Amino acid sequence: MAKAIRINAHGGPEAMTLEDVDVAAPAVGEARIRHTAIGVNFLDVYFRTGLYPAPNGLPLTPGHEAAGVVEEIGPGVHGIKVGDRVAYASAIGAYTTARTMPADKLVKIPEGVSDEEAAGMMLKGMTAEYLLRRTFEVKAGHTVLYHAAAGGVGLIFGQWAKHLGATVIGTAGSPDKVELARAHGFDHVINYREQNFVEEVAKITGGKKCDVVYDSVGKDTFEGSLDCLNPRGLFVSFGQSSGPIPPMNVGLLSQKGSLYMTRPTLFSYIGTRAELEESAGALFDVVKNGIVKIEINQRYPLAEVAQAHADLEGRRTTGTTILIP
Known part of the structure; x- marks a missing residue:
């Protein structure tokens, strides 16, 4: 069993509840990961309120980015193995202690980047990457x-x-x-x-x-x-x-x-595996080389996600906010 935040009806921060959920064994092309840190973004608010429709309807586990450790892989998975530190930013359902998901959405976290940094920067950092390098090539x-x-x-x-x-x-x-x-x-x-x-x-x-x-x-x-x-x-x-x-x-x-x-949206810019790897690689490079520093200014336990959303919507946060499973 895992603990997950669930939305059964759209609404304010109080619409999110912590529930027990089953985590399926990985099927072909999938991996099960144990989360170590989860990113919080305004995008999550849009899904919670219903401004953006949930892809599979309700109930919904929100969240789009997280970091963790691979615990099991299914058949046909290449490029990652059990024990690898990984992160992602393109699969809704991150507000949970563990999940099974498509392995091709995961990228390995390189040495020199912490799990908390990775969890808090994948969606935001790859957004900055496409805005600066591809939507308009800033020079x-x-x-x-x-x-x-x-x-x-x-x-x-x-x-x-x-x-x-x-x-x-x-x-x-x-x-x-x-x-x-x-x-x-x-x-x-x-x-x-x-x-x-x-x-x-x-x-x-x-x-x-x-x-x-x-x-x-x-x-x-x-x-x-x-x-x-x-x-x-x-x-x-x-x-x-x-x-x-x-x-x-x-x-x-x-x-x-x-x-x-x-x-634009991030998901249109990382729609292929090659685009995902290019974007994540460019982000990891600027962080590892000290060009960009990821500052995590707010940390909340997963169970206190309602407060995290309230602070985010109230513009009481700066920089990066993460949840700790």
Whole structure:
């Protein structure tokens, strides 16, 4: 038996309950792993509330990333063995002490990266990887704006973008978060509660604005973000913590400078085994080499997941949050 968080009806943090569950023996192509640390992400909130539909309906065990140890493998599994430390970020059902899952979703954790780091960085770090290297290939000389700079993805993004040579502008909602973002690669951080971020971006850039805006906030920042882009700039919407972007007339993009707009997801960027290995490998490299430091600022026992979600939604967290099984 294992312990797992289950959602039997969509709702607030209280909708999650800790239950006993059976863990099946691995079938062909599967592995059973014992979790040592589990990542917490805003994506999990979307599934808990029902904003994103559960792939197999309810009941649902949420969570998308974790690290652990392989305890058993089924027939036809190659590349991992019993005892390996592994991590993943693309299989819903992570909020549990143990699980059986497709082995091709797992990547081995290299020496120099801890289980807690791996659990807290796979989804967020590979998100930063595709945003910086593939959705828009950030290079020296680019100016980028990133909203929610003190969040889990933001702190990884800032360090990595600075390493690539970009001028990195961020927004955050408190003096403490502003300072945290500055300490993680952001050249300029705007307190959006006290300053108009559109006006501040114009000042910082001398009116030239940004090549790309990365926005996981959504409704509250959408229109202002478009005003921060230079002609033919790219608006990247990859989340909606303040609510979904309202319906828009696509002509708005032409009015504001022939802008581009995209709504990517991590799962479209790691859809093949080769893409997964490339993304995870790039992430592990920058962490092992000290380019990106993964700071775990909140730890909760698995049984206290409701508090973890409440703190996340209340914007009382910074950096990475993990659950300890």
